Amino acid sequence: MQLNRGGLTATLGALAGALLGPAPAAAQAEAQAANAYDQTASEVGTVVADTALLVYQEDDNRVRAIESETGLTWNAASGMVVSGKFTYDSLTGATPNGAIRSRYEQTFVPPRKTRFIGGGLGTNPDTHTGSSGRYTVAPNQLPVDKGFKDHREAYDLGITLPVASGLKLSVGGAASYETDFTSYSARAALAKELWGKNTTVSLGVNYERDSVRPFTGIPRALSYMGDQLVGTERKKWITSMVAGVTQVLTPNWLVQLNYSYGDSRGYHTDPYKIFTLIDVDTGDPFYYIYEKRPRQRTRNSIYAATKFALGSAVTDASLRWYHDSWGITSMTYALSEHAPVGKAGYVEPGLRFYRQTAARFFAPYLGIDVPTPAYVSADSRLSRFHAWTFALKAGAQITSRLEIYAAAERYLQEGLRLDRTAPGVLAHTDLFSGSRSTSLISGLRYTWR
Numbered sequence: 001m002q003l004n005r006g007g008l009t010a011t012l013g014a015l016a017g018a019l020l021g022p023a024p025a026a027a028q029a030e031a032q033a034a035n036a037y038d039q040t041a042s043e044v045g046t047v048v049a050d051t052a053l054l055v056y057q058e059d060d061n062r063v064r065a066i067e068s069e070t071g072l073t074w075n076a077a078s079g080m081v082v083s084g085k086f087t088y089d090s091l092t093g094a095t096p097n098g099a100i101r102s103r104y105e106q107t108f109v110p111p112r113k114t115r116f117i118g119g120g121l122g123t124n125p126d127t128h129t130g131s132s133g134r135y136t137v138a139p140n141q142l143p144v145d146k147g148f149k150d151h152r153e154a155y156d157l158g159i160t161l162p163v164a165s166g167l168k169l170s171v172g173g174a175a176s177y178e179t180d181f182t183s184y185s186a187r188a189a190l191a192k193e194l195w196g197k198n199t200t201v202s203l204g205v206n207y208e209r210d211s212v213r214p215f216t217g218i219p220r221a222l223s224y225m226g227d228q229l230v231g232t233e234r235k236k237w238i239t240s241m242v243a244g245v246t247q248v249l250t251p252n253w254l255v256q257l258n259y260s261y262g263d264s265r266g267y268h269t270d271p272y273k274i275f276t277l278i279d280v281d282t283g284d285p286f287y288y289i290y291e292k293r294p295r296q297r298t299r300n301s302i303y304a305a306t307k308f309a310l311g312s313a314v315t316d317a318s319l320r321w322y323h324d325s326w327g328i329t330s331m332t333y334a335l336s337e338h339a340p341v342g343k344a345g346y347v348e349p350g351l352r353f354y355r356q357t358a359a360r361f362f363a364p365y366l367g368i369d370v371p372t373p374a375y376v377s378a379d380s381r382l383s384r385f386h387a388w389t390f391a392l393k394a395g396a397q398i399t400s401r402l403e404i405y406a407a408a409e410r411y412l413q414e415g416l417r418l419d420r421t422a423p424g425v426l427a428h429t430d431l432f433s434g435s436r437s438t439s440l441i442s443g444l445r446y447t448w449r
Helices: 007-020 424-428
Strands: 046-058 064-075 081-096 106-108 135-137 144-164 167-178 181-194 199-212 229-231 234-250 253-266 274-278 285-290 296-310 313-324 329-341 345-356 385-397 402-415 436-448
Touching: 135 144, 329 385
Parallel strands: none
Antiparallel strands: 046 064, 046 436, 064 081, 081 144, 106 135, 144 167, 167 181, 181 199, 199 234, 234 253, 253 296, 274 285, 296 313, 313 329, 329 345, 345 385, 385 402, 402 436
């Protein structure tokens, strides 16, 4: 159920990417005592196997994910690097459906193959009570679909080739399969070392094609909950590029600057999300309609980072600015400190702060007497919010070939919960459906030399 994962996908990817990717090597003025963190996974003439298990759990028994990831990297003596990765995860739990809380019981039904009209507060808009997928939410509870269950298999292959002095070409592809979602992507990048290998410039492109096949079918956007289906599958195409430069300032200090651009076209609407139209006097839900998002989205971001080494201790700080055509602007600030423990281990505490504005078409609800706009969504991922992430990683080199590592991460998201200007009971109703979660990961890395 890819479209319901949202922040979850981002969290898993960040943790798995950080721990399963090549271990960064600290730039140092002189050789230091052997330490696990100082050994790069791209050491020439090695084969590196890396496997990890991640458990993700949202508060209030919402989404739970268990993900396993295994990678193999061959670093040939010629400078060629070949890598492959397999990921499998299972997801269960409850995910918000987009509706607001109500002082009354609410009942939700999926779209149908035949057309009907209805949708009053707390009632099934169809008089037929045997409908599949119907569920009820108790008064004052966040409306969530507890039937959320899916699994994913993902494959990634890549190769990096030295094509000339100081010039490397990287190409690769990936595929991801879920019950209701399929994705294929291809990528290529060039990296050129300049001025005694103190400067590296790079340019990469990626193309992705996604297919969405909701369990319930494709509902007609902005139609009433339970209304007519208009298809079973929709597609989306994403083209993106990134250009960057990395500069070594001193043997202990390097900086990086990247610019990325992305353009996606096709089906962006979440077919599982609905939107609430309220009674403007009481603030109670009156109708539910299906959300609708624009069919195009362009993204621009600038990423700046610095790494500074003092012996085997490494300070890593980064800043990312993001803006898209939907009106979302965000800033991400991250800071981590790698600290060696003896000659064989390390700990790495980290802190990240994220803040974003809302999409132009986001709203938690609309009055029944307000003309429905062309695009509308109550998905909290499109709202204005901020989030803190607290992380702690640790690892140890058990032998010259075997390293073990683990990490824990706590994510806290906050947004607008109370709007005192809202009509009726909504002035005292929690309007935010964002998440809080805990992630745990453990893994090992084995190197053949």
